[in-house]
Amino acid sequence: LPTFTFFYGMELGEEISVTLRRGRDVHIRLVGVGEEDEEGYKKVFFELNGQPHMVRVAVTASEAHERQHPKADPANPKHIGAPMPGMVSTVAVTEGQTVAAGDILCTLEAMKMETAIHAETDGAVARVLVAPGQQVDAKDLLIELE
Helix, strand or coil: CCHHHHHHCCCCCCEEEEEEECCEEEEEEEEEECCCCCCCEEEEEEEECCEEEEEEEECCHHHHHHHHCCECCCCCCCEEECCCCEEEEEECCCCCCEECCCCEEEEEEECCEEEEEECCCCEEEEEECCCCCCEECCCEEEEEEC
């Protein structure tokens, strides 16, 4: 596949040619992408050398993540956001728990390095929006204080 297509996918109506081996080219055109069904799949419609085809493709973790995860409001001191993209390693608090400034709320792991997320103020945990093993992006809302 062309590098751009490999990393970013195709746009509707886009057509590419892929050489499988010398003298054997395949022409692919993206015709449409359906909505996500209740099982977490999308139907992808394409033409392969002019012949219509359809496959069911699982929704990627990043697509599911984009739908579900709110961003922290930087102006709100009660919002604890992710300082970097990574994976949640541990969550040290539960909803309703009282925390003091400096307490560890959770830890994130990125590129084999762990970062502890500390409470900046005293308060009680109103919501915990992440779980261990979950991927997060920078500025995703992790924990909200009351």
